[in-house]
Amino acid sequence: MNIAVYIIVMAGVTYLIRAVPFVFFRRKIKSRFVRSFLYYIPYAVLSAMTIPAIFYSTGSKLTAAVGTLAALLLSYFGLPLIAVALAAAAAAFIAGFLI
Amino acid sequence: MKKDFFRGASHGIPIFLGYLSVSFGFGILAVESGISPLIASIISASNLTSAGQVAGVDIIRAGGTIIEMILVQLVINIRYSLMALSLSQKLDPRFTTPHRFLASYGITDEIFAVCSAQKERITPAYMYGMILISALGWVTGTALGAAAGQLLPDAVSSALGIVLYGMFLAIIIPPARRQKSVLAVVAAAAGVSVLFRYVLTAVSPGFAVIISAVAASALGAALFPVKEEAEQ
Numbered sequence: 417m418n419i420a421v422y423i424i425v426m427a428g429v430t431y432l433i434r435a436v437p438f439v440f441f442r443r444k445i446k447s448r449f450v451r452s453f454l455y456y457i458p459y460a461v462l463s464a465m466t467i468p469a470i471f472y473s474t475g476s477k478l479t480a481a482v483g484t485l486a487a488l489l490l491s492y493f494g495l496p497l498i499a500v501a502l503a504a505a506a507a508a509f510i511a512g513f514l515i
Numbered sequence: 516m517k518k519d520f521f522r523g524a525s526h527g528i529p530i531f532l533g534y535l536s537v538s539f540g541f542g543i544l545a546v547e548s549g550i551s552p553l554i555a556s557i558i559s560a561s562n563l564t565s566a567g568q569v570a571g572v573d574i575i576r577a578g579g580t581i582i583e584m585i586l587v588q589l590v591i592n593i594r595y596s597l598m599a600l601s602l603s604q605k606l607d608p609r610f611t612t613p614h615r616f617l618a619s620y621g622i623t624d625e626i627f628a629v630c631s632a633q634k635e636r637i638t639p640a641y642m643y644g645m646i647l648i649s650a651l652g653w654v655t656g657t658a659l660g661a662a663a664g665q666l667l668p669d670a671v672s673s674a675l676g677i678v679l680y681g682m683f684l685a686i687i688i689p690p691a692r693r694q695k696s697v698l699a700v701v702a703a704a705a706g707v708s709v710l711f712r713y714v715l716t717a718v719s720p721g722f723a724v725i726i727s728a729v730a731a732s733a734l735g736a737a738l739f740p741v742k743e744e745a746e747q
Contacts, residue, residue: 419554425581426555426571427561430595435619438599439612445604450738454601457630457728458736459690459697460735461594464727465624467705468712469678475673483674487681491688494522495627498529504681509674 476509478515483508516641525645528681530625530645536675537565539652542660544569548576552661563623563650567591594725597625606634615640621646625679628686678725681714696739704731723742 445451473478486507489502534623538559542633545555550572562568570587573579599622610618620640630637691698704727709725 419550419575421581422571422575422584423554423558423561425584426558426567426588428721430562430564430592431620433589433592433614434595434622437596438619438622441600441603443727448740449736451604452739452741453732454604455708455741456697456700456732456735457597457601458628459687460623460700460731461598461724462628462687463701463704464602464724464731465710466680466683466687468709470677470684473676473680475676478676483677483681484684487677487684488688489528491685492540492692492718494689495685497526497682497685498532501529501533501678501681504684505674506679508551508594508677509670512670512674 474512476512476515479508479511482511517639519640520644521617523646524640524648525627525644526629526641527645527648529678530629530649533625533679533682533736534652535659536651536678538656538670539672539675541565541572542657542662545572546661548572550661551700555661556654556658560650560654562591563621564595568689573684590719590722594728595622595623595627597623598622598729602627602630602637605631605633605636609637609638618642618646623649623652625649625682626707626724628683632686632690652702663690694733694736695699696741699739700731703734707731 445454469483471477471480474483484506487500487504489504495503541551541559542555545558546552550558558568558571562571567588571584573586574587599619601623606615621642626642626649629645630642633641684734687697688702691701707727707730708723711718711727728742
């Protein structure tokens with residue numbers, strides 16, 4: 417099959433998944449449960465995506481654990497996203513040499 | 516308008532850096548699957564998603580059916596529908612239908628995460644700034660990885676693998692520190708996710724994230740319903 421067909425289908429499906437709720441959902445949600453649910457969703461999604469995947473993100477659980485610890489510490493003290501993200505990588509990188 | 520655009524773009528810089536390194540890996544993978552650097556970059560520019568693209572390239576390489584492609588993209592990317600729904604609740608009135616059609620393109624995990632962390636309502640300009648710089652990183656990284664993947668030292672590329680996760684932690688930890696309810700939801704989602712990873716391994720990673728997030732958020736909504744002023 418032509419690769420263009422695959423790419424169009426792939427991109428089309430992915431776009432529609434995003435656009436349909438974003439464009440057509442206009443009402444203010446009244447249900448307190450649903451509003452609470454949507455309030456918690458971002459945190460829950462990110463947590464589920466991060467744990468335990470973060471420990472497999474550097475090819476070594478040990479360096480990943482060091483990076484995770486650095487990220488946890490810095491984010492606990494409210495440092496900006498970019499600082500936390502790069503510090504995690506730097507900690508994992510340095511740990512890679514020490515271990 | 517202009518200010519919002521640049522604010523969005525500056526908030527997108529960590530995403531740019533994270534995408535640059537993650538899509539670098541995608542570029543390498545695509546070339547290994549027999550896809551040219553140009554086609555790999557087109558896939559990244561048109562899809563703007565990580566897991567979905569990797570699965571898509573697998574299907575292309577295997578010569579899979581279109582039905583398979585549709586189903587796989589649906590399962591892996593359906594979380595974007597939840598994110599779009601959640602974001603739809605905090606849009607500025609300036610977000611008219613054409614803007615919604617356009618900005619839909621850029622609802623990714625990271626853009627969603629940074630947008631939801633904002634206190635103010637989201638304007639189109641803010642989102643466009645963030646989407647532009649993020650997509651730039653995603654496509655540039657893909658092209659670089661596809662064209663010159665093996666040039667980066669291993670120690671650097673493997674350490675870069677943690678960047679996006681570090682950013683995720685930076686988004687969830689401060690509110691979890693302030694609000695016990697968020698901490699409970701975050702812990703529950705992580706717990707269920709770990710369960711899927713090590714015990715219920717038959718469930719695909721895409722579904723595992725959806726189920727973990729839905730279960731934890733439902734629990735949070737049942738135990739700690741949010742008050743009006745807390746949501747904004």
